[in-house]
Amino acid sequence: MRSPPAIWAPGVQVLGYTVERQLGQGGFGTVYLARCEGQPCALKLLQLMRVGERAEREVSILMRLRHPNVVGILGHGYWPVAQPQFAVIAMEYVDGRRLDMWAEEENPTARQVARVVLDVARALAAAHSDGVVHRDVKEANVMVRTSDGLAKLVDFGIGDYEGARSLTQDILPPGTVDYRSPEAWKFLRTQRDVPGARFTAGPADDLWALGLVLYPLLTARFPFDGPDAHALTEAILSSAPTPPHEANERVPRALSDVCLRLLEKTPEARTPSAHALCEALEEALRGADATWDVPLCDAYNEDSATTEGEDIDSFEQWRDRPGHRPRRGRRAVPEEWPAPPLDVDPEAGAEAPPQVTTVHAPARAARLSHAWAVLALAVVVVAMGAALMRWTPHVSNPEPTRQEVAASAKPPQAGLAAAPIGPEAIAAAVALPATLQEVSSTVTTQTTVPPSLQILSKPTKKGMRVMARAVSTAAACTALTACPGPQVRPPPPPEPCPVGAVKVMEKLDIDLGDKGDAIFEEGVPHYISVHEGPTQLILAGLWGDMPSNTVLSGRLIVRDRVYGRLTWATTPKGDSFPVCVEVYAEEGARGMAREPGDDSPSSARIFTTARVKAVSEFE
Structure with missing residues (x-):
């Protein structure tokens, strides 16, 4: 059974590195932020079964490329040491953003774009001079450092160099489809039926791809378009942007001329080399004036004016409409609706306002909560007084009459919302291989109403029952001085989904909230012992378009229940992809109930049958 690529939890020690968190995940491996002797690094974990010699190829390329605009290698090895299943590459950690996210958020000037592309051109010049071809130049493989704006070319996982043995038998080398050069498409069309035909990507292919990167940086548009893949390929082969x-x-x-020269249809007409590109960009920058320091695009706002009488109601329509300057940035946050008063009859037919992302606690609710707290405190104080009156001084070593207050079982969402999320907050030193179709997605969290602010269907009666049980328990426990407080281990803290997981599940026709059946072990359902750490479940039946017997991999977290967070799926045919799936008990509660027989803090007994639920984040 194939091991999952994402199995390291924070704090794990791997080859001398301490894992802190996951940075990204792809078809063949996972990248983590780790530290060694206090220094941060990006730790790339690659499945040997899937990448084969590519791991060694990437290491050899990085070892020979020592350049300030190329991500640096710090070390490499195999893990586990006894029976290696993964290649581990430790690389320089680039604290910054992907090029596309940088452009979207910074709305750069022409001068900034020219400098960033010049950095990438210098990286390619160094690689090409050493006989190395990247073969996957794209925005996701360029990181812009936050501290000084320096750009670094990353992920040489499908790179090649002169004299290297061919690792694929396909007519085209691995790469991202949208960035293939016209000569590659032309070769595919003319040679697809020729036995043994192989297209060899060279420096001209890298330069074409860089032209495809530069054009959207300048215009916020892709240079070629078409209603389908065939039409798009025709445009690449024959249409001038x-x-x-x-x-x-x-x-x-x-700068426009530099970009167009990179997008010439033939290698002979294209910019001849990365060195020549560097010279062209440097010359353009020497002649730059004040117009180069104006943001290239307009900021996008909901109240931005359009031409009178035109019906342009979306960012996409505005961006693609000829004659208008493109826009960058995020839509303005819609104005919040005021919270409805609590004394409105929900059955009176009043229209409920739309939900908003920020929840305000009404003053009345706050007063009610305060009143309940005062009432509970008063009852507890009375109970403590009664216990003290019954206490006699001849009792030796009395138990302290202090009630420990357990922390809330679920951390508030406000703390999570305050933390940066998504690719814009993930500074990855290296992107993942593109030999499978890339799935890019923004990791998001849904803002939910905290439990204390949710309006229940019958708040008064239920609240009184809960409060009565809590107060009576507190009073009894205080009166009986030997009654200890419950030792409650809260559920694990929230955690984002792997990059691309939600989009993958959508493509598999699995909606958020959908549940499927799964088992920990095959055979007649029974009790098993499990430990905190890596785990695998087997899908018992078709779930959306995910086939039965798909292996769902992730980790278990042992608390008062056993929680499972599954981040990777491997089908019976061997296809692997990221998922975001939480383990539920058959009775519907999150996590598995602990069965009697094991009270260890790191292991438990559970039943072998479970339910799995597609989620957008781990709560």
Whole structure:
């Protein structure tokens, strides 16, 4: 059975590195933020069964490329040491953002774009001079460092170099489809039926891909378009892109010409080398004036004016409409609706306002909560007084009459919302291999109403029953001085989904909230002992388009219940992809009930049958 690629929990020691958190996940492996002797690094974990010699190829490329614009390698090895299943590559940690996220958030000027692309060109010049071809130049494989804006080219996982043995038998080498050069598409069309035909990507392919990266940086548009894949390929082969300075009047002509030269249809007409590209960019920057320091795009706001009489109601329509300068940035947050008063009759037919992301506790609710707290405190004080009156001084070593207050079982969402999330907050030093179709997604968390603010269907009666049980328990426990407080271990804290997991589940027709059946072990259902750490469940039946017997991998967290967080799926045919799945008991509660027989803090007895639920984050 194939081991999952994402199995390291925070604090795990691997080859001298201490894992802190996951940075990203792809088809063949996972990248973690780790530390060694206090220094941060990106730890790339690759499945040997899937990548084969590519891990060694990537290490050899990085070892020969020592350049400030290329991510550096710190070390490599195999894990576990006794029976290696993974290659581990420790690389420089780039604290920054992917190029596309940087452009979207910074709305850069022409000068900033030219400098970033010049950094990438210098990285390619160093690689090409050493006989190395990247073969996967794209925005996701360029990191822009936060501290100084320096760009670094990352992920040489499918790179190649002169004299290296071919690792694939396909007519085209591995790479991201949208960034293939015209000569690659032309070769595929003319040679697809020729036995043994192989297209060899060279420096010109990297330069074409960099042109495809530069054009959207200047215009916020892709240079070629078509209603389907065939039409798009035709446009790449035969259509000339609109010059960037015509698509966006703020693009300097010199920078527009550099971009168009990279997008020439033939290698002979294209910029001849990465060195020549560096010279062209440096010359353009020397002639830059004040117009190069104006943001290339307009900021997008809901109240931005459009031409009178035009019906342009979306960002996409505005961005793609000729004659208008493109926009970057996020939509403005809609204005919040006021919270409805609590004394409105929900059955009176009043229209409920739309939900908003920020929840305000009404003053009345706060007063009611305060009143309940005062009442509970008063009852507890009375009970403590009664216990003290019954206490006699001849009792030796009395138990302390202090009631410990357990922490809330579920951490508030406000703390999670305050933390940065998504790719814009994940500084990865290296992207993952693109030999499988890339799935990009923003990791998001849904803002939910904290439990204390949720309006229950029958708040008064239920609240009184709960309060009565709590007060009576507290009073009894205080009166009987030998009654200890419950030792409650709270559920695990929230955690984001792996990158791309939600989109993958959507493509498999698995909606958020959908549940499927799974088992920990095959055979007649029975009790088993489990330990905190890596785990695997087997899907018992078809779940959306995910086939039966798919292995769901992740980890178990032992608390008062046993929680399971599954982040990777492997089908019976061997296809692997990220998922975001939580383990539920058959009776419907999150996590598995602990069965009698094991009270250990790190292990438990559970039943072998379970339910799995698709989620957008681990609560």
